Amino acid sequence: MVRIAVVGTGWQGQGHLSTMKNMPEIEVVGVCELNKETLLKAVNKFAVKGYTSYVDMLEESKPEGVVICTPPEVREFLVREAAERGIHCFIEKPPAKSLEMAQKVEDILARTGVINSVGFMYRYSPAVAYLKELIKGRRITLVRSAMLDGLALRPNWPRWFFNKEISGGPVFDQAIHIFDLSRYLLGEMERVTGYQDNLVVPKGEDFTVEDSFNLSMKYQNGILQNHTHTWSYPDVFTQIEFISDQLHLVLDLVNGSVTGKVEGEPISFQSDENALYQRELAAFAKAIEEKNPSFVLSTYKDSIQSLDVALKASDALELSTKNLVK
Known part of the structure; x- marks a missing residue:
């Protein structure tokens, strides 16, 4: 079972939490959200420990992978904090708001060598x-x-x-x-x-x-x-x-x-077609478990072209x- 944490509990974050709740190969070990009211709703709904500090969540919950469902302009910090701890990154689309921003994230991923996936589920x-x-x-x-x-x-x-x-x-x-x-x-x-x-x-x-x-x-x-x-x-x-x-x-x-x-x-x-989100998350988890990035069909580097x-x-x-x- 792969330990996964989630940052961002908006529409997409809650969707992934709902999907992973029914995936025996994944254990959701933490969720992070700055809005305390929104965080509390997610904690109660999905029975998972909540954090308002992303770094605290990474340090305490010890995930193997993190699912990032935040606005694209804050991705660099989130990816760096995870990747430098050896935590693999699933990043929702769009990968960034600009090519310059995307390249900074790609540089981090390339330097750390963590498995990475972008949410192009089709x-x-x-x-x-x-x-x-x-x-x-x-x-x-x-x-x-x-x-x-x-x-x-x-x-x-x-x-x-x-x-x-x-x-x-x-x-x-x-x-x-x-x-x-x-x-x-x-x-x-x-x-x-x-x-x-x-x-x-x-x-x-x-x-x-x-x-x-x-x-x-x-x-x-x-x-x-x-x-x-x-x-x-x-x-x-x-x-x-x-x-x-x-x-x-x-x-x-x-x-x-x-x-x-x-x-x-x-x-x-x-x-x-109803299981596409499950398929992409299952591929991410399998890539982590088997230490084989080839299961991922959409890497961050490739997503920059999209x-x-x-x-x-x-x-x-x-x-x-x-x-x-x-």
């Missing part, structure tokens, strides 16, 4: 693994992806999601998953252009993000991709479509399926607004 999907093997050695020319959600339509959703300075908006909260998975399957991106708008939810003092955007991306290998994203859709829809003269496949990340045709032959694959795409996308959307003809 890489652990059985449907993704199936698709990755299916497209190996086959030509892909065009990709169409879409992630449609209704966060902006939910009156009780936490308002900080809609503060671009804090959340980064849909690019950093959600679309970065598509960028990461697309890189994982197709290779590195070369260029990103795009447009944004707020046709459903206008921008205001408490809503500074775009509610919808569209991106065009070109890969170094020539593949072209169009990505459509919105927070103003009254349902949930996440798909990536792969097109060429050799195949036409649809990866549905909500239903965990792959459908379509490869060289004229019909394809149909279905998996259980961050770079998100930063390019964000810059492209801002540029499109400035270039609008009045």
